[in-house]
Amino acid sequence: MIYNMEFETMPREALEAIQLRRLQATVERVYANVTFYREKFKQNKVSPADIRSLDDLQRLPFTTKQDLRDNYPFGMFATPMDLVVRIHASSGTTGQPTVVGYTARDIQTWAQLMARALMAGGADRGDIIHNAYGYGLFTGGLGVHYGAELLGASVIPVSGGNTRRQVMIMKDFGPTILTATPSYSLHLVEVAEEMGVSFKNLKFKFGIFGAEPWSETMRAEIERKLNLVAVDIYGLSEVMGPGVAIECKEAKRGLHIFEDHFIPEIIDPVTLQRLPYGQKGELVFTTITKEAFPVIRYRTRDICSLNPEPCICGRTHLRMSRVTGRSDDMLIIRGVNVFPSQIESVLMDTEGVTPHYQLIVDREGALDVLTVRVEVGEKMFSDEVKQLQAVEKRISHNIKELLGVSASVKLVEPKTIARSEGKAVRVIDNRKL
Amino acid sequence: MQVEQISVFLENKSGRLSEVTGILAEAGVNIRALALADTSDFGVLRLIVDHKERAIQTLKDNGFTVGKTEVLAIEVEDRPGGLHKILEILRGNGINVEYMYAYVRQSGKNAIMIFRFDPIETAIKVLQKNAVRIIDGATLHAM
Numbered sequence: 219m220i221y222n223m224e225f226e227t228m229p230r231e232a233l234e235a236i237q238l239r240r241l242q243a244t245v246e247r248v249y250a251n252v253t254f255y256r257e258k259f260k261q262n263k264v265s266p267a268d269i270r271s272l273d274d275l276q277r278l279p280f281t282t283k284q285d286l287r288d289n290y291p292f293g294m295f296a297t298p299m300d301l302v303v304r305i306h307a308s309s310g311t312t313g314q315p316t317v318v319g320y321t322a323r324d325i326q327t328w329a330q331l332m333a334r335a336l337m338a339g340g341a342d343r344g345d346i347i348h349n350a351y352g353y354g355l356f357t358g359g360l361g362v363h364y365g366a367e368l369l370g371a372s373v374i375p376v377s378g379g380n381t382r383r384q385v386m387i388m389k390d391f392g393p394t395i396l397t398a399t400p401s402y403s404l405h406l407v408e409v410a411e412e413m414g415v416s417f418k419n420l421k422f423k424f425g426i427f428g429a430e431p432w433s434e435t436m437r438a439e440i441e442r443k444l445n446l447v448a449v450d451i452y453g454l455s456e457v458m459g460p461g462v463a464i465e466c467k468e469a470k471r472g473l474h475i476f477e478d479h480f481i482p483e484i485i486d487p488v489t490l491q492r493l494p495y496g497q498k499g500e501l502v503f504t505t506i507t508k509e510a511f512p513v514i515r516y517r518t519r520d521i522c523s524l525n526p527e528p529c530i531c532g533r534t535h536l537r538m539s540r541v542t543g544r545s546d547d548m549l550i551i552r553g554v555n556v557f558p559s560q561i562e563s564v565l566m567d568t569e570g571v572t573p574h575y576q577l578i579v580d581r582e583g584a585l586d587v588l589t590v591r592v593e594v595g596e597k598m599f600s601d602e603v604k605q606l607q608a609v610e611k612r613i614s615h616n617i618k619e620l621l622g623v624s625a626s627v628k629l630v631e632p633k634t635i636a637r638s639e640g641k642a643v644r645v646i647d648n649r650k651l
Numbered sequence: 652m653q654v655e656q657i658s659v660f661l662e663n664k665s666g667r668l669s670e671v672t673g674i675l676a677e678a679g680v681n682i683r684a685l686a687l688a689d690t691s692d693f694g695v696l697r698l699i700v701d702h703k704e705r706a707i708q709t710l711k712d713n714g715f716t717v718g719k720t721e722v723l724a725i726e727v728e729d730r731p732g733g734l735h736k737i738l739e740i741l742r743g744n745g746i747n748v749e750y751m752y753a754y755v756r757q758s759g760k761n762a763i764m765i766f767r768f769d770p771i772e773t774a775i776k777v778l779q780k781n782a783v784r785i786i787d788g789a790t791l792h793a794m
Contacts, residue, residue: 594660594716601658601720603688
């Protein structure tokens with residue numbers, strides 16, 4: 219099912235004509251209304267009149283998270299405050315939060331895109347959506363909520379936390395769609411098991427998971443343990459919130475980016491040059507319909523690639539691959555690039571090992587030392603120390619084999635790595651570089 | 652024949668052991684024997700308790716990883732050479748002791764030791780053939 223047939227299946231040519239018109243309008247508006255963009259454009263000797271084709275987007279300068287921080291809190295807003303009806307702030311996983319604003323129309327657009335996303339992920343009128351994304355400054359909860367209401371589904375605004383109560387609600391209300399972070403969904407399973415509740419007896423059909431990177435192996439685990447079809451959703455508050463891109467349940471291969479509202483690019487994070495389709499690099503977004511908080515070539519730091527091939531679901535919008543890491547999360551350990559998601563894959567592929575892990579990087583003398591903390595689950599636990607040490611060795615061996623980097627593996631007690639609410643802290647870099 | 656032992660994963664952090672004993676005390680579980688094996692990072696606490704299921708449930712509820720293993724409680728003569736005699740029998744039959752520790756109570760004049768074998772069935776056969784007394788769970792807990 220497709221929520222907005224006209225725009226989601228629009229032929230490329232017509233789509234690109236709309237993109238250009240909307241891009242030109244956005245560029246003119248930020249130039250007129252946001253000091254930061256006007257000055258940055260002037261420094262780069264480019265003006266709104268230079269944007270005559272979609273390719274001309276490459277002439278515009280990038281915007282980074284630091285730029286948003288420098289203009290904290292409202293300096294990047296392109297409308298007067300009396301038109302702003304909502305303010306959110308990013309979760310600040312990597313430092314000071316960034317503040318974003320929405321006009322009434324922005325909220326409508328967001329709800330429309332989230333309704334599209336929910337439908338692509340299997341939801342429809344008549345479904346009950348258990349929305350375990352946090353409500354508050356974080357865009358996840360309210361973003362899904364407005365989309366679900368517009369779609370006509372029944373939304374349970376359960377938010378994050380109080381997991382035992384969530385299990386009770388899942389059992390009693392019979393929700394059919396779960397929206398949550400992937401790590402929280404696995405936490406839900408653990409708690410449900412402790413309470414003697416099996417997901418096999420619940421009514422879930424689809425789960426829409428996002429807000430943190432996850433892997434195909436984790437998808438398989440979630441689908442098995444939660445007994446539902448899991449799709450990936452993508453979004454970030456700087457661009458809008460959840461609902462920037464969504465996997466369709468038909469293909470589950472890449473996330474359709476709503477290109478009538480956002481123009482994606484993939485760049486090399488070092489040379490900053492645009493990369494061709496299929497090549498992995500940093501994802502960059504330009505919003506072309508947002509009023510209060512438009513961004514021009516915003517560097518997301520998320521690493522992925524773009525796929526222009528037609529999709530079996532009928533949507534014509536480009537697909538982004540699953541995010542495999544972040545250009546700033548990327549650890550360089552003794553010259554080797556390591557993404558936490560790669561370590562996660564190794565753990566998921568190691569028999570009996572839980573995907574609850576944390577990477578700690580220290581510098582001893584001139585040498586980087588990577589420690590992987592892994593929680594001991596019941597399946598891998600043994601009363602014999604040598605068996606546990608063998609597990610540590612096996613993980614360490616697999617990491618070395620697949621990533622080419624030595625890691626010391628330390629088993630830790632369950633639930634010592636915080637993960638239940640919001641995003642798990644996967645990396646602690648103690649190096650003073 | 653077998654006795655069920657519970658094992659608990661512990662990180663090497665000060666106070667962890669007393670947390671376990673505290674949880675068990677509160678649950679009214681009596682520890683009959685205990686041994687700790689450790690490395691520089693973690694340890695495995697092995698316990699024989701009077702209320703096994705209750706102990707497992709409370710420890711799990713408190714977030715610990717808990718396992719169950721079958722071990723043997725063996726009577727050992729309380730005199731020089733008592734333990735040696737048993738170990739010789741095992742050695743002579745090529746049976747490896749994974750680990751062992753002492754039980755608190757005595758069986759008459761004899762001491763009791765907890766042994767972990769792999770595989771346990773072969774060890775039982777050999778010990779029985781050599782007239783070594785194995786104390787089953789019910790008898791052990793009734794002492």
